[in-house]
Every structure is written in structure tokens, then in C-alpha cells.
């Protein structure tokens with residue numbers, strides 16, 4: 001990943017180079033995210049840890065904002081990476097694109113430094129402009145918000161113009177339309193009202209309609225592109241699946257938004273709307289899972305019939321991450337999401353550690369996985385390797401991170417279960433009930449296991465980075 005800065009095999013494709021630049025920052029931010037998670041997890045066990053030096057509120061905020069930002073980086077990187085392949089031409093406006101990359105990276109650095117340096121203070125108009133907007137996941141202050149919009153406009157313009165000039169594949173058509181929705185939704189989280197219900201109402205437009213509609217469609221296009229590249233899947237079949245998935249994802253995900261409007265002061269008809277449409281959301285996730293396995297099995301079968309031995313995949317680390325994605329998306333978003341999506345259940349689980357279990361399993365399963373898969377595709381391209389094979393480090397990387405996140409998910413589910421029983425059902429959800437539930441052994445032990453599994457996740461990350469830094473050069477040497 002590092003050597004490719006100077007000696008890549010992109011044959012002058014500046015777009016792919018820019019894609020790799022985005023990937024590199026993404027992986028650094030992913031590391032920062034995990035470190036913040038470890039601090040916050042330790043604070044659950046020892047509340048005095050780093051008190052007034054690095055408070056829980058800050059560690060948690062940086063943890064989840066770094067999460068969103070690294071994923072957006074990896075998404076932009078993926079688009080710049082695949083654009084020349086899909087459109088058949090070099091990306092338009094790449095000079096401006098590079099400038100935008102540096103502006104964004106400088107802005108992100110400043111924002112994070114301010115978060116860390118200014119931990120407490122008054123909540124005034126200038127706080128919103130300069131320090132923190134206070135909206136979970138999207139805390140960037142207003143000046144940075146405006147900067148982000150400008151940078152994204154440059155990115156979208158480049159992508160759109162390249163699409164218009166080049167070949168217009170089904171994958172790219174979905175990508176272009178979806179990116180417009182994805183970028184446009186950001187605006188819903190930018191204006192400010194003093195009414196907290198209204199604020200939440202719009203804030204969910206960004207968070208929910210990102211992760212349960214536009215981001216899902218986005219990973220659908222990535223999986224389609226990757227299946228064609230890695231296992232030689234037929235474009236007609238992949239694109240047919242993609243259109244069906246898009247229809248189902250938007251069909252259920254858009255009104256599925258209602259599952260966040262149960263208790264925030266919105267009209268009661270949202271109970272029925274949210275219950276019905278969000279219950280349908282797992283369906284496209286099953287379809288995406290079946291799609292990946294179906295195409296993989298089919299291409300593998302064809303190759304075998306032709307007398308070829310071994311795998312059809314020309315990039316096994318990337319394929320492993322993409323298969324993990326298909327399964328993780330269904331498990332974390334589909335199953336763990338469905339668990340608490342009916343109002344009759346959500347009234348008990350709302351705001352317990354059960355939500356956090358779902359948050360970890362879904363973000364990891366649906367997004368972290370496939371974006372890491374795209375990074376491996378980038379490495380294969382950068383070093384010009386015909387067949388990239390998993391190394392011991394690749395396997396440890398994917399196994400330990402996945403096992404760790406699954407372990408955290410299970411631990412948090414147990415903590416959430418205890419909260420539902422004791423804090424909500426038995427003690428009636430009052431102030432005191434909250435603290436009683438926090439101190440019982442089930443809860444404390446679960447938090448301990450989450451911290452242990454967090455360390456396992458982090459060790460997987462170390463292997464992953466080590467692999468990303470070395471696999472390309474080693475494979476190139478072996479091929480020569």
C-alpha cells in the first residue's frame with residue numbers, strides 16, 4: 001500500500017492513484033476509531049479512567065465520527081478506483097479532485113484536534129460554528145460542514161462528468177443516481193432548530209437514509225463491480241440482481257425510517273409504518289447474500305467443469321472480505337435490526353446496549369468488510385498482480401477482527417438483555433433502575449467481555465495493516 005505511491009502499475013491512471021490516497025487515510029482513521037473505542041470501553045469498567053483528560057463523551061464522539069468519516073473516505077476512494085474500469089475513460093477533473101482530497105484531509109485533522117483539545121465548554125452559537133454541532137455521528141462544526149459540501153460537490157462533479165463522457169454501464173447508472181441522493185441527504189443534517197424533536201426528525205434522514213438506503217445501494221454497486229472483476233461474473237446477471245436489490249432496498253428502507261419515529265414526538269401512525277416497512281428490510285439483505293454466493297458458486301462450477309482446479313477468484317483476500325460482507329450485512333443489519341424493530345419490542349430495548357450490539361455488528365458487517373475488500377482490490381491493481389492470494393496475515397486480519405466484533409456483539413446483546421429484564425421490565429425504567437441494572441454482574445461481566453473482544457478486534461486490525469503494507473510487494477516478487 002505504501003510503495004504503490006511511487007511505483008504503482010496504474011499506467012498513468014490518476015483516478016486510481018487518488019482512490020488509493022483515500023484508502024490510506026481511511027485505514028488510519030479506522031485505527032484511530034478503534035483506539036477511541038478501547039478507551040471508551042475501559043471507561044465502562046473504570047469510570048475514572050482518564051477523567052478530565054480524555055472524557056468518555058469525547059472518546060465516544062471521536063469513535064463514531066471517525067467511523068463515519070473513514071467509511072466515507074473509503075467510499076470515495078472506491079469510486080475513484082472503479083471509475084476508469086467502468087466508464088472506459090480516465091476520470092475528468094482529477095487535478096481538482098486531488099486538491100479536494102487535501103482540503104478535506106486538512107479539515108478533518110483540524111476538526112479532530114479541536115474535539116480533543118476543547119473537551120468541555122458552553123453550548124453557544126459559536127460552539128456550533130467552531131467546535132461541535134452536537135448531532136451524534138455528524139458532529140463536525142458548521143465551517144467544516146460547508147467545506148465537506150464543497151469537497152463532495154467536486155467529487156460528484158468529477159464522477160458525473162466521467163459518467164456522461166464514458167461508457168454508461170448499469171452499475172455506473174445506479175452509482176450516479178444513488179450518489180446524488182447520498183450527498184443530498186447530508187444537507188438534512190446541517191440546519192439547526194431549537195426544537196429537539198424536529199432536530200431528531202431531520203437528523204434521522206441522514207443517519208437512517210444513509211445506512212439503510214443509500215449506503216446499502218452503494219455497497220450493492222461495489223459488490224457487483226467486485227464480482228465481475230474477481231470471479232469473472234457475467235455483467236448481465238450481476239446487473240439484473242443489482243436492479244432488483246435497489247428496488248427492494250429503497251422500497252423497504254425509505255419508509256423503514258419510521259422505526260426511529262416511535263418515541264420522539266412524531267404522530268402515532270409512524271408505529272405502523274415503521275413496523276411494516278422496517279420489517280421488510282432484511283429481505284433485500286438476504287437477496288444480496290444469495291446473490292454473492294450464487295455467482296461465486298456458479299463461476300466456480302463453470303471453472304471446474306472446464307477442468308480448472310483451485311479457486312476462480314483472482315483476489316482471495318478481497319473475495320473473503322466480500323463474502324463476509326454478504327453474511328455480515330444480513331446478520332448485523334438484517335437479523336439484529338429485525339430483533340428490535342417492532343415498537344412492541346423497541347419500547348423495552350430502546351437505548352439499551354442492545355442498540356449498541358446492533359450498531360457494531362451492522363456497521364462492521366455491512367460496510368467495514370466490503371470497504372476493506374476494495375482496499376485489497378486497490379493493492380492488486382497498484383502492484384499489477386494477476387492473482388493475489390491470502391497470506392497468513394490476511395487470514396489472521398479477517399479472522400481476528402471479525403471474531404472480535406462478533407464477540408463484542410454477543411457481549412453487548414447480553415448486557416442489553418439484562419437491561420431489558422431488570423431496568424425496563426422489572427424496575428420500570430426509572431432513573432434508579434438504570435443504575436441498579438448497570439451494577440449487576442451480568443452487565444459488568446458483559447462489559448468486561450466487550451473490552452476483551454475489543455482487544456481481539458484491535459489485534460486483527462494490526463494484522464490487517466501489516467498485510468496491507470506487505471502483501472503487494474511480496475506477491476509481485478513471487479510472480480516475477
Ligand code: HEM
Nearest residue numbers: 211259278281333337338340341350351355359362363366
Ligand atoms: C447496514 C445497515 C444498518 C446500520 C449500519 C445500522 C446502524 C444502526 C445504529 C448505529 C443505530 C443506533 C443509532 C443511535 O445511535 O441511536 C441503529 C438503530 C436502529 N436500527 Fe439499525 N442499522 C442498519 C440496519 C437496520 C435494519 C435493516 C433494521 C431493521 C430491520 C434496523 C433497525 C434499527 C432500529 C429499530 C434502531 C433503533 C434502536 C433504538 O434506539 O431503539 N437497522 N441502527
Ligand code: HEM
Nearest residue numbers: 034037038040041060355356359360363364368454457458
Ligand atoms: C476495538 C474495538 C471497539 C471497541 C472497544 C468499541 C467500543 C465502543 C464503545 C465503548 C462505544 C460506546 C457505547 C455506548 O455509548 O454505550 C461504542 C459505540 C459505537 N461503536 Fe464501537 N467499539 C469498537 C469497534 C467498533 C467497530 C469496528 C465499529 C463498526 C465498524 C464500531 C461502531 C460503533 C458504533 C456504531 C457505536 C455507536 C452505537 C450506538 O450508539 O448504538 N465500533 N463502541
Ligand SMILES: [Fe+2]
Nearest residue numbers: 208212257259
Ligand atoms: Fe434505521
